[in-house]
Amino acid sequence: MADKTPTKPAKATKKAAPKRVAAKAARPRKAAAEPSDPVRAAERIDRMIADICDWRGERLAEIRRLIHEADPEVVEEWKWMGTPVWSHAGMYANANAFKDKVKLTFHHGAQLADPRKLFNAGLNGNKWRAIDLREGDRIDKTALKALLREAVAYNTTHSVPKSKGSTAFR
Numbered sequence: 368m369a370d371k372t373p374t375k376p377a378k379a380t381k382k383a384a385p386k387r388v389a390a391k392a393a394r395p396r397k398a399a400a401e402p403s404d405p406v407r408a409a410e411r412i413d414r415m416i417a418d419i420c421d422w423r424g425e426r427l428a429e430i431r432r433l434i435h436e437a438d439p440e441v442v443e444e445w446k447w448m449g450t451p452v453w454s455h456a457g458m459y460a461n462a463n464a465f466k467d468k469v470k471l472t473f474h475h476g477a478q479l480a481d482p483r484k485l486f487n488a489g490l491n492g493n494k495w496r497a498i499d500l501r502e503g504d505r506i507d508k509t510a511l512k513a514l515l516r517e518a519v520a521y522n523t524t525h526s527v528p529k530s531k532g533s534t535a536f537r
Contacts, residue, residue, distance in 0.1 A: 434453050473518055
């Protein structure tokens with residue numbers, strides 16, 4: 368005997384309509400960042416050095432002084448949310464204090480002669496080179512100034528990207 372139980376009609380499968388996503392209004396891109404205010408950058412660097420109350424602050428102050436002696440036309444900038452940068456016809460060096468060292472990085476260090484072997488970090492890279500200074504390390508001031516002058520000379524004789532100004536908060 369056949370079962371006389373009524374069967375449910377098959378459900379119609381609905382295809383979901385594709386979701387429409389509203390197009391976001393494109394934000395206009397800045398052609399270039401505002402030029403850095405050297406006074407504000409210098410004040411921020413002063414404050415950063417003062418806030419580091421140990422040998423690293425003293426070392427940063429010494430590096431900064433040597434940079435100004437080697438390059439009287441240096442432009443100080445404040446970039447990357449807290450990094451002092453020194454420029455002359457483009458960026459050539461920046462410095463940061465870490466837990467156990469102060470790092471002075473040369474942006475085109477791989478192209479610079481380093482006869483006194485000051486570079487001790489980033490030696491395998493094809494662009495940047497750095498000098499890691501730890502507590503108690505002595506800076507060869509004459510050799511560092513020569514390296515800084517060479518970095519400035521490199522920037523003035525090569526096509527290096529020019530700084531687009533400070534990117535830190537305004």
